[in-house]
Amino acid sequence: MAHLGIVGAGLAGAGAAYALRDTDHDATILEKSRGVGGRAATRRRDGCRYDHGANYVKLPDERTGDLIRDLGDDGLVDIAEPVWTFGADGEIAPGDGDDEHKYTWEAGITQFAKRLLAETDAEVRKTTRAESIVRDGGGARDGTADGDTGPGGDRGGAWTVTDADGDDHGPFDALVLTPPAPQTADLLAATEWPDDGGALADLRAAVEATEFRTVRTLALHYPFELDVPWYGLVDVEKTHEIGWLSREECKRGHVPDGEGLLIVQLSPEWSTAHYDDSLEAAAAEAATLAADLVGDDRLADPDWADDQGWRYALPNEGLVGDGGPDAAAGAVAAAREAGLYLAGDWVAGRGRAAAALWNGIDAGESIAERLSGR
Missing domain, CATH: 3.90.660.10 (Polyamine Oxidase; Chain A, domain 2)
Structure with missing residues (x-):
């Protein structure tokens, strides 16, 4: 079994966990707030419920409608x-x-992330703010030895996330970062990735350029x-x-x-x-x-x-960066080879709930495919 770490329990993070629901891999989600859903958020006051971020979910394609119905139409x-x-x-x-x-749902649009996560065995650690990330150069958590091929397709290694209280989470065989680009850039600035071949600096530059x-x-x-x-x-x-x-x-x-x-x-x-x-x-x-x-x-x-x-x-746009789409694509590919993924509407380049969801699902499916040989 491999272990996936996800930073952020918005729709992208929930989607990444949902993609692993029928595999033998598990997931741990680190969420800074007390709830899930990210900008697909609902509040309650004086007998009212109101969606104050994303107001509803559109159906840009048939698969989104199918997924919503699969999650249950009670309260839809x-x-x-x-x-x-x-x-x-x-x-x-x-x-x-x-x-x-x-x-949306009678109980609010937060139901989208809640229902996705209910289909998984993911552990959501709330009020846990990721502060820094380290990739070790040794074996992954299942005992992959130095010199063996690890989960990303490169040499063995694993990711550990340290939170604002100084507690460590992991090690993770793969890690997905889903916060908005500026917050993801801050995490990448606090990342140690020995022998990355310059990929970390390129990735951070591309993320920082996202407006x-x-x-x-x-x-x-x-x-x-x-x-x-x-x-x-x-x-x-x-x-x-x-x-x-x-x-x-x-x-x-x-x-x-x-x-x-x-x-x-x-x-x-x-x-x-x-x-x-x-x-x-x-x-x-x-x-x-x-x-x-x-x-x-x-x-x-x-x-x-x-x-x-x-x-x-x-x-304003998807992940391109000042170096252009080729440089951004190269940095993303190198990170994925090491088991580090980015997901969110800003990666997809479209500020829609469904865009964040499917970008997260795509990341989760890619990780599951890479880990399937274990």
Whole structure:
């Protein structure tokens, strides 16, 4: 049996563990927070549930729909109301009428990662922040001797992760890093990989060059429900202070009848400028912007508000790096040969829940294939 280490219990990390579910390999996930799902996150307050990161899961292909149904359709919510559009002038217009299915769960979108992990035997070690990584040059945990071929296809070796409390985790025959690129770059900067042939420096440079957009999300609650025909509004011109606005009451089981809860995701420019503003100040401005956009003055006065800042919310592109795609591909290949993998929506180059999931599954399947000869 081989042992896989995964840093991060978001959809990419859960996907990597899920890919090993029918193998005899086991997985340990190190998650810095108290829950799973990453940016596919749900909170609860005053009888409401709200998805304040990823709002739903689209079905970009048939395999995503099949997977969601395989995980169980109990509590599954298909949001019926459409997404409409607006631009810099704030004029709201119907979309193209070709809305894809938009799925979440009555218990919130965190169910996606929870249900994936429930299909596995993975151990999730929560409130465990990875600080540094070491690759030894000796045999892997199953006793592979020096000079023998190890799990990555190179000479034997294993990975150990040290957390912020100084505790070690491992050794792992393969390791998957799934945090956003800037946090992954910090981990790679704190990695010891003797005789890496320059691969570590190249990999770190490629990861550091990956750019992200910042998003601050406000949840605004009201003692009334809006009478509008849409679920969400999206800024198609990417010039408005609001990038996305949606109604959680359109999701069965999320908001009590007669109440309203808006999720307002501000533009990267606004979010960066106001990232450290107090909740009170940010909520007041977001509520005013929402009232102006929707054309309902009542929205300027929510009865409570919550917020979440996502400093690394959306990747601008996939893993390329300043050296170009060939250099990035070479560094990734060398790391994989040593049993070190990267996964996430930023590796896939598309800030979508399904992109993160399938990138993680692909990494897990690649590891399982490499370990299958053991």
